Amino acid sequence: MADKVYRASTTAPVNIAVVKYWGKRDATLNLPTNSSLSVTLAQSDLRTLTTASCSASYPASEGDWLLLNGEPSDVSGARVQACFRELRARRAALEAADPSLPKLSTMPLHIVSENNFPTAAGLASSAAGFAALVRAIADLYELPASPSELSLIARQGSGSACRSLFGGYVAWRMGGKADGSDSMADQVAEASHWPEMRALVLVASAAKKGVSSTSGMQQTVATSSLFQERIERVVPQNMAVMEKAIQDRDFAPFAEVTMRDSNSFHATCADTYPPIFYMNDVSRAAIRAVEQINAAAGRTVAAYTFDAGPNAVIYYLEKDTELVVGTFYHVLGGEIDGWKNDAVKGLKPTTSLDGGVASLLKGGVSRVIMTGVGPGPQKADEHLVAEDGTPVRR
Secondary structure (H helix, E strand, O other): OOOOEEEEEEEEEEEEEEEOOOOOOOOOOEEEOOOOOEEEEOOOOOEEEEEEEEEOOOOOOOOOOEEEEEEEOOOOOOHHHHHHHHHHHHHHHHHHHHOOOOHHHHOOEEEEEOOOOOOOOOOOOHHHHHHHHHHHHHHHHHOOOOHHHHHHHHHHOOOHHHHHHOOOEEEEOOOOOOOOOOOOOEEEEEEHOOEEEEEEEOOOOOOOOOOOOHHHHHHHHHHHOOOHHHHHHHHHEEEEEHHHHHHOOOOHHHHHHHHHHHHHHHHHHHHOOOOOOOOOOHHHHHHHHHHHHHHOOOOOEEEEEEEEEEEEEEEEHHHHHHHHHHHHHHHHHOOOOOHHHHOOOOOOOOOOOHHHHHHHHHHHHOOEEEEEEEOOOOOOOOOOOOOOOEEEEO
């Protein structure tokens, strides 16, 4: 049927790195200067839902298009085009091998995507977005590619997107080949290996960040003297300790590496010329709060990390919810959005935070997200493109 609309939908998760990716050795292929490791967060709280569709009835004059959160998004850029090109080539190879297959690779792509969290605010929206885009088109084209193979494609859209093709605890191996064929993600452990991991996100600003990750990385690689030390010594050590901590389900070394690596990453940003500051006073107050919570507990129960933005992501184990979440809940108050009532009900404020720290947090955190470790992309029955090819209005 010439007018048939082919559709596939998927959700994809956000991942937050505990050993950070920062710096490219090849900007075109998005090849990193170091390996990285992340925790995939639960999609009930943070996810992108994407429907990929194609049809011979779609006007060729319109070409491919993408709607993101109801707004047209540019697909002419090199990153999106690289993903489209790779996926189409794989579909074309299937069609060449089996002439009975419909020629989906020749049809325009219409893609509709939506996030359930702020875009471009340091919450890894591009990671979830490109992972969902690649997974949805791969499903549409019925490609027999593994998540690791698809991670090679997603990486070209957004580096950290390669890690969002898996759930649980995920490494992005930097690889060594010039063509990038060994720079891909693999799963260190499934979410079920260490399901007690939780994350509390303190959203310090939902505004678009001042310096994009892409330009920030280029500046750092070009000008930071600390950067070389980070990629040659700091990150390889952190990766080794972190992988063992995850295998052993040992929170203390997991937490220490998480915090040290975040500090190292932001130190190289500050050492960039001119300096880049992604964190703000609210971010620094969150660090002090975690230090005070750990000191009061007499052990490490919380770990902060910051990506290229001011939002604090605080990892903790479920058994320490009262120590960690209870403290922040009573400081921030129940009126800001994001608290899960069943989880915070009855929690006591076990740690008394310093007054200056508490007032900075109270004045600067606009919402929270309570979440935990979760699975990778999931096929969705909910389509954002109707059977007639029009975007679904929601």
